[in-house]
Amino acid sequence: MLEFDGLHKSYGDHHVLEGVGFAVAPGSMFGFCGANGAGKTTTMRIAMGLARPDAGQVRWRGRPLDEEGRRRMGYMPEERGLYPKMRVGEQLTWFARLHGLDAAAAARAAEEWSDRLGLGERRRSRVEELSLGNQQRVQLAAALVSRPEVLILDEPFSGLDPVGVDALADALLDQCRAGVPVVFSSHQLDLVERLCDAVGILARGRMVATGTVDDLRRRGSGGLLRVVAPDAGPGWAAALPGVRVVSERTGDTLLELADGADDQAVLAAALRTGRVSHFARREATLVELFREAVADPAQRTDREEVAA
Amino acid sequence: MSAPLSSGQLVRLVAAREVSTRLRDKTFLISSAVMLLIILGVLVFQVVLNSSSDESRIGVVGDPGAVGPALEAQGEALGLEVTVVSLDDDAAARTAVEDEDVDAAVLDPTGRAPELLVRESDATVEGVVSGAVGAVALQRVLAEAGVDPGGLPQVTVTALDESSAADGQRTVVAIVGVVLLYSLIILFGQFVAQGVVEEKSSRVVELLLATMRPWQLLAGKILGLGALGLAQITLIAVIGVGGALALDVVDVPGDLVGTVGWVLFWYVLGYALFASLFAVAASLVSRQEDLASVITPTSLVLFVGFFVAIQAATNPSGTLAVVTSFVPGLSPMVMPVRQAAGEVALWEVGVAVVLMVVATVLVVRLGGRVYSGALLRTSGRTKVREALRAGRA
Incomplete structure (x- = not known):
């Protein structure tokens, strides 16, 4: 298990993390979501020893991570970083050696990973001569070249074209299948939903939700109901018991039903307004769950009062 | 597969990267070469400078006799290594100077009107020759007058700061x-x-x-x-x-x-x-x-x-x-x-x-x-x- 436990960190008066904790099982992929400035990068930097937490610790296999432990981790920082004038092959070899591989093993691993990520042709090129997409691949290769036990990737998909996204996703799934816990942050929630076994949503320095996407759905609003009644006037559903209007747009209404609320009563109400062209339960997307989770509680109360 | 790294190994890995990067950096290689060339240039310059002032070939028409050793002695006093060359006659002396076979030639060294042939005026050579000719003439005059040249006062030099x-x-x-x-x-x-x-x-x-x-x-x-x-x-x-x-x-x-x-x-x-x-x-x-x-x-x-x-x-x-x-x-x-x-x-x-x-x-x-x-x-x-x-x- 890779465990993040009770991390606190503040810079001056600014509290970035206030008790962040979650765990990632070996061989599973953890998607780390949160608005900009929520503290994802700080959390990952703490795991890599680049920032020191005011309290809390990160453990791998039950032991707090130290320098030796971190040497067996692969890391991709949010701000990409490579030596611009160093050649791809030499750079990968060197990073492998920094992670403790001997010269021969490092050279072999550099060759293998540059081939696997489609950089075989560019091994002798300087990094600055490569396209941004290829530089990103080198960055990923630098994280993977030491055969890490744990992968921590900060926004690995940002700036990639769809083909690049697929290649990276495949590489990460391979790692997962090999038993490596992978933690990555992303704003591309559809991607997180597709790839990750578990998701964590960070807001205001705390984990506001963790679990599988299904868990979050169940724990969340209990399902949404989409009703399309073209002739319905605004606010037709507002007074129904146990129903909250999530959104309403010229007859296309998204409703959230409280536990035990009767969806047939909603259908009857909708039919009273005229024709109903669509009536179906819909599972919340991660984007909706995310919006709900990170919404400021004060604002949410306001909205609920308005809705009620 | 990966072994723990000691501080020493990490420091060495970083150092090795710095060295290998610089050794392939053209700016560095060129600047190093230029620096070496400058040093070599300074040395060669010194050698040229020294050799041009240190040696001189002086031709003497006829038998140099006492003038030869006198030229060498004067040269030594002025820091000039003099080689005396005997020449046949005035014409040969002129040719030798023109051909740069000798730096200077003395005509009629022991006569009444000694003459020095040079391609261009050179104060050191002139000083050496006139000193030598003068000294030989003085000795001859003194000997003719029956005076012992050894009785003349000699200057002894003592250097206070040897180093x-x-x-x-x-x-x-x-x-x-x-x-x-x-x-x-x-x-x-x-x-x-x-x-x-x-x-x-x-x-x-x-x-x-x-x-x-x-x-x-x-x-x-x-x-x-x-x-x-x-x-x-x-x-x-x-x-x-x-x-x-x-x-x-x-x-x-x-x-x-x-x-x-x-x-x-x-x-x-x-x-x-x-x-x-x-x-x-x-x-x-x-x-x-x-x-x-x-x-x-x-x-x-x-x-x-x-x-x-x-x-x-x-x-x-x-x-x-x-x-x-x-x-x-x-x-x-x-x-x-x-x-x-x-x-x-x-x-x-x-x-x-x-x-x-x-x-x-x-x-x-x-x-x-x-x-x-x-x-x-x-x-x-x-x-x-x-x-x-x-x-x-």
């Missing part, structure tokens, strides 16, 4: 050495500073610090480039000294080697201090464009030291030279010049070395904290105080 010539030569070597030392410290200090900024501006530093501590990165960088710099100055020294000995430019080989050895020694101390200062200053900025503004104060100290050292060559026992030869940062340039001038007791050197080492340790301690605090702040310029605070946290 001054050797001192002068050592000082010249020390100045050349200090110029080299200054240039190489600036050059390699810049390399260190640029390397630090390159790692910050390319953000690769974040990846590096995930595997090592800031001090290991700093140490590897300074040691790697330092070893390269030392190799370069040693190569220049070996070629310079070897060339000087082979071409016979210096009089006292032992002094030369000693002075060069001290310059190398001070180079190591000076580099250690200035490279650390450069690295710490460079860690405060994130772009190469901002580098100049933070390393200028350090470069200025270096320049002041260089300037004082050149001054010290003319007045090695002056107050300025004596005081600055103890000041850390200035001492690596001033002290070797004073040592070359032979004005320094060993204990003075010891004190200067200790002060230098103490200063370097302080810079590494305090600077290391600034460096580690500033490395991950990649936005704009970091203030020293902020960096110190972050370094401690």
Whole structure:
């Protein structure tokens, strides 16, 4: 298990993390979501020893991570970083050696990973001569070249074209299948939903939700109901018991039903307004769950009062 | 598959990367070659200069007789090695001078109207010839008058400062050495500073610090480039000294080697201090464009030291030279010049070395904290105080 436990960190008066904790099982992929400035990068930097937490610790296999432990981790920082004038092959070899591989093993691993990520042709090129997409691949290769036990990737998909996204996703799934816990942050929630076994949503320095996407759905609003009644006037559903209007747009209404609320009563109400062209339960997307989770509680109360 | 790495191994890995990167850097290779060429040029220039003034072939028409030895004796007194060549007649003398077979020819050396043929006027040769001809004539006149030439007063020369010539030569070597030392410290200090900024501006530093501590990165960088710099100055020294000995430019080989050895020694101390200062200053900025503004104060100290050292060559026992030869940062340039001038007791050197080492340790301690605090702040310029605070946290 890779465990993040009770991390606190503040810079001056600014509290970035206030008790962040979650765990990632070996061989599973953890998607780390949160608005900009929520503290994802700080959390990952703490795991890599680049920032020191005011309290809390990160453990791998039950032991707090130290320098030796971190040497067996692969890391991709949010701000990409490579030596611009160093050649791809030499750079990968060197990073492998920094992670403790001997010269021969490092050279072999550099060759293998540059081939696997489609950089075989560019091994002798300087990094600055490569396209941004290829530089990103080198960055990923630098994280993977030491055969890490744990992968921590900060926004690995940002700036990639769809083909690049697929290649990276495949590489990460391979790692997962090999038993490596992978933690990555992303704003591309559809991607997180597709790839990750578990998701964590960070807001205001705390984990506001963790679990599988299904868990979050169940724990969340209990399902949404989409009703399309073209002739319905605004606010037709507002007074129904146990129903909250999530959104309403010229007859296309998204409703959230409280536990035990009767969806047939909603259908009857909708039919009273005229024709109903669509009536179906819909599972919340991660984007909706995310919006709900990170919404400021004060604002949410306001909205609920308005809705009620 | 991966084995634990010791600090030493990490430092060596960083150092090896610095060296191999520089060895393939064209700018570095060209600047090294230029420096070697300059040293060789200076040597060849010395040789040419010496040979043109040291030797002269003087032709004498007829049997030189007493004039030959007199020319050689006069030449020796004026620092000119004279070879006397016997010529058949005036016409042969004229041809020999025109063909540059001889530098000058004396016609009728023992007669009433001796004449000197030269292609262009040369005061030394003229002095030698007129002195020699005059001396021979005087002897002959005295002998004819029955006076014993031995009774004439002779000037005996006593040199009060026997070593001054050797001192002068050592000082010249020390100045050349200090110029080299200054240039190489600036050059390699810049390399260190640029390397630090390159790692910050390319953000690769974040990846590096995930595997090592800031001090290991700093140490590897300074040691790697330092070893390269030392190799370069040693190569220049070996070629310079070897060339000087082979071409016979210096009089006292032992002094030369000693002075060069001290310059190398001070180079190591000076580099250690200035490279650390450069690295710490460079860690405060994130772009190469901002580098100049933070390393200028350090470069200025270096320049002041260089300037004082050149001054010290003319007045090695002056107050300025004596005081600055103890000041850390200035001492690596001033002290070797004073040592070359032979004005320094060993204990003075010891004190200067200790002060230098103490200063370097302080810079590494305090600077290391600034460096580690500033490395991950990649936005704009970091203030020293902020960096110190972050370094401690």
